[in-house]
Amino acid sequence: MNKPVVLTASVLSAITVSMAMFGTAVAVADNYAGMTYADAAAGVKNAGLTPIIATKVGEMLPRDQCVVTRSEQPHRLTITAGKKQTFGKVTDTVRLFLNCETPIASAGRPGNSAASPEGKAAQAAAVAKGTPKH
Helix, strand or coil, X not given: CHHHXXXXXXXXXHHHHHHHHHCCCCCCCCXXXXXXXXXXXXXXXXXXXXXXXXXXXXXXXXXXXXXXXXEECCEEEEECCCCCXXXXXXXXXXXXXXXXXXXXXXXXXXXXXXXXXHHHHHHHHHHHHCCCXX
8 A cells, every 4th residue: 555655756756856957848928929020129129129030931021011920039159358158148139030921821922821720810800900801
């Protein structure tokens, strides 16, 4: 009867030790994801930071209409006069990752499938704005 208790305690101890050694994942909210580049860049600038386009997928939309898929504050290696290297978070810029495809695919225009969750959301947003569906 003591074997299951000892086994359970051992497993719990192993989990606790591994969590302490390796940490646990922490979800971080992305304040700019889902915004257009124009709105996200304005928000970044209002925060006193510089927006930087990290990547851009697609060519169908003008840059200001591209959707930010995620953002991050980058890290960089700095070298001082004494050749000492440090690696730290950059505090003055924000990288923006852009999707410049059309919200909904149509003939000759790549984008989200109308059957996907993103496509359905884009269709609902287009209907709400009174713009025609693609």
